């Protein structure tokens with residue numbers, strides 16, 4: 001069929017089954033927006049900032065497992081999108097971003113709103129394309145979606161010059177992709193898997209180390225089955241919360257810098273690490289030379305470059321977690337689960353010794369209490385997104401995550417401003433679910449213009465601001481490591497949150513007591529409007545346990561057992 | 570492979586011919602603060618691929634990461650870390666015509682080359698040999714006051 005480049009872009013999006021596109025128009029992408037106006041194959045959400053549009057597409061992708069799509073114009077539109085691309089790249093999120101570019105004849109001339117998008121995005125995309133002719137546009141679009149979702153997923157940029165979007169040509173969307181140089185490995189090597197199974201059967205203190213790759217591979221049922229048949233205890237990374245399910249007796253909790261005592265001790269004492277889709281991030285390992293010092297390591301990952309990048313691996317298995325586990329599970333039928341009994345007992349005692357806990361208060365709302373409370377009130381039904389800081393860690397530690405894709409946050413890049421737009425993306429995908437963005441008084445301001453987006457599109461996201469009047473996480477480091485010199489972290493000056501939300505078409509709640517908290521949540525759900533729930537929490541609360549950066553996992557700062565409400569109350 | 574930080578390494582990368590593929594490859598070295606000693610690129614005859622030969626120095630662990638990361642680039646078809654290889658490098662040298670031309674001719678011959686151009690004031694010699702021998706040749710050629718030396722970079726093929 002004959003059509004314009006702009007139409008081809010829309011047709012490809014429809015052919016890929018994408019229902020919601022997030023974006024922001026401008027000169028170079030206007031022809032595409034003109035086609036968006038005419039079609040009804042997908043909805044378009046006009047975010048109020050390109051960064052937010054990309055985060056929203058990201059949130060949509062994380063919540064659904066499908067490719068998220070964002071559209072931006074050239075120059076500043078594209079540069080605004082870079083943080084979104086980098087965020088998705090670090091967490092391997094399938095995404096296609098389509099950016100307008102100046103006409104081919106102007107490329108390289110410093111034309112108005114020209115920027116080398118392909119050059120800038122090279123280190124923060126899985127792959128990127130500058131379209132150089134109309135003929136190659138359909139193939140490139142097809143490849144972009146394929147590359148974004150296959151192998152180790154990631155964001156792909158397609159930069160389309162303006163003149164190509166007006167040009168008319170023949171369109172037929174390819175059915176399949178053939179890139180001879182790109183053939184991801186999905187099945188694990190049989191011999192390696194057999195060896196790994198032998199190692200599991202011989203181990204005395206094995207440990208499942210579960211990472212975000214399990215979520216990406218949709219392998220959670222198989223992972224639970226693996227734990228179930230072998231009775232091997234498990235720890236989750238920040239990105240894997242929800243994989244095992246909060247109530248699973250084999251789950252020790254989160255490990256790493258803010259992991260709990262039992263998890264970090266388990267990693268320090270295990271004799272066999274079974275790593276599934278985890279990448280040994282420094283926030284997880286602490287001091288590398290002390291990490292899992294007594295263990296052999298089985299490392300399953302779809303990305304060969306992840307394997308043995310940081311630690312020496314004894315049983316490397318390249319492949320998709322789902323397929324590898326399908327190969328592995330039948331070989332583990334006869335495993336003797338009693339073998340690990342003593343190990344489980346040791347870990348149980350560690351957990352009893354220092355459970356994931358905090359001291360509650362009657363005078364002031366503790367942030368941990370607020371998290372637990374929404375868990376009690378909405379629990380399994382909610383999707384929780386978060387920004388970055390203490391609130392993120394408290395959410396990861398205390399929320400009873402029940403399934404993967406219920407917890408959406410920026411793990412690898414740690415992007416403040418991610419949570420709200422990501423929540424909008426998740427809510428568009430699952431309008432029937434309660435979506436709560438757990439955020440801080442610092443983070444929320446980084447994309448607060450999205451109040452307008454959410455209000456316009458009737459996307460009732462609850463922004464729960466755990467307000468400590470600080471850039472809390474930085475303040476915590478200043479407390480511990482900079483002798484309480486609170487340089488530029490005091491946020492005593494605050495906006496009127498309620499008025500701010502109302503000014504943008506939402507509603508606001510100021511919460512200072514537990515009763516008000518419950519009432520606000522209830523009302524927010526009933527009102528069904530985007531809201532700011534401004535929760536005054538204890539100012540000097542710290543996230544504990546904590547492993548100081550670069551320290552060994554077993555050297556944790558543990559919470560006090562007595563009430564302090566933070567030393568500086 | 571040893572852990573020697575400064576061990577010389579030669580890598581061949583076979584890539585699909587598409588725009589900015591060379592930039593993608595070299596960016597991986599730059600991103601890790603690695604110096605590329607020499608780089609040659611040319612299309613592979615009767616294919617839509619090119620062969621890139623990279624000579625560099627580095628420790629085994631980082632090189633392994635670079636190799637894996639190279640492999641992850643979508644247009645990269647193959648990465649060969651050479652161990653048993655035949656390596657050749659070319660050099661062109663310009664000498665003043667007043668120098669002893671027969672000595673220069675003899676020297677070039679010893680290194681698998683010869684004089685390839687004679688002008689009014691200069692002669693140009695060409696030598697293609699193993700990189701180590703090229704180095705020796707250039708040292709020896711200094712006796713004849715060369716006024717310009719252009720090295721061509723390594724090409725390698727696995728034995």
Ligand SMILES: Cc1ncc(C[n+]2csc(CCOP(=O)(O)OP(=O)(O)O)c2C)c(N)n1
Pocket residue numbers: 387388389390391392414415416417439440441442443444466468470471472473474
């Ligand atoms: C875009 C960006 N800028 C800076 C940082 C560094 N940073 C990490 S946590 C944090 C403080 C966050 O404060 P707030 O949102 O109030 O959350 P709290 O820690 O108080 O819960 C900062 C500034 C970051 N992660 N992202």
